[in-house]
Amino acid sequence: MTKTTTRAGGAPARLDVSSAAGAIALLAASLHAEAGTRPVRAIEALAAVVANRARDAGRDAAARLRFTPALRAGGMPSWPMLVAAACRAPFVFAGHCAARYATTSGAAAEHDPAHAACRRIAARALAGTLGDPTGGATHWHVAEALPAWAVGQVALAEIGGLVFYRPGATAAPPEDGRAANGPPEGSQVSPLPFRRCRTR
Numbered sequence: 001m002t003k004t005t006t007r008a009g010g011a012p013a014r015l016d017v018s019s020a021a022g023a024i025a026l027l028a029a030s031l032h033a034e035a036g037t038r039p040v041r042a043i044e045a046l047a048a049v050v051a052n053r054a055r056d057a058g059r060d061a062a063a064r065l066r067f068t069p070a071l072r073a074g075g076m077p078s079w080p081m082l083v084a085a086a087c088r089a090p091f092v093f094a095g096h097c098a099a100r101y102a103t104t105s106g107a108a109a110e111h112d113p114a115h116a117a118c119r120r121i122a123a124r125a126l127a128g129t130l131g132d133p134t135g136g137a138t139h140w141h142v143a144e145a146l147p148a149w150a151v152g153q154v155a156l157a158e159i160g161g162l163v164f165y166r167p168g169a170t171a172a173p174p175e176d177g178r179a180a181n182g183p184p185e186g187s188q189v190s191p192l193p194f195r196r197c198r199t200r
Helices: 020-035 040-059 061-067 079-088 098-104 106-110 113-127
Strands: 139-142 155-159 162-165
Touching: 020 040, 020 079, 020 113, 040 061, 040 079, 040 113, 040 139, 040 155, 040 162, 079 113
Parallel strands: none
Antiparallel strands: 139 162, 155 162
């Protein structure tokens, strides 16, 4: 059970993400903020993206700088710290208020079924028992948009209205004979219409 803690004056206390419980709370809040209304499989896929980024950061110094820039150089951080840093990295989740949400919504979250599902998925991700339906993706976006970074990239999966990528990856042809990035041969299906995202 997550307790809501506050500092003097009612300000939320800082979330301790060095522990598994803190990292689970942060990941669950991030998942809930980004995909709480989507199917469970989409939430699992987002958790897998964070786990893939954290795993890559644990293996490679260049990936650590890219996927967990808040971690200082030096010794190997713990798995919970890698996951938390991957959650907080720029451009992973639009809801950068996830840490604040995690520290201030304990009572409300206890009764929210979507948040409970996100907590269970986050716990599985931290335990290493969550499968990866994305095929190793480290990037994602909603299917209704096509951000500039995704142009020319091969999507690894589309799950619950979210599209997943691993830049530089090449897609293997699907077993059902379809082209790797298009409709079946001879099909009259037009490509999915995308709208461009505004850049900041």
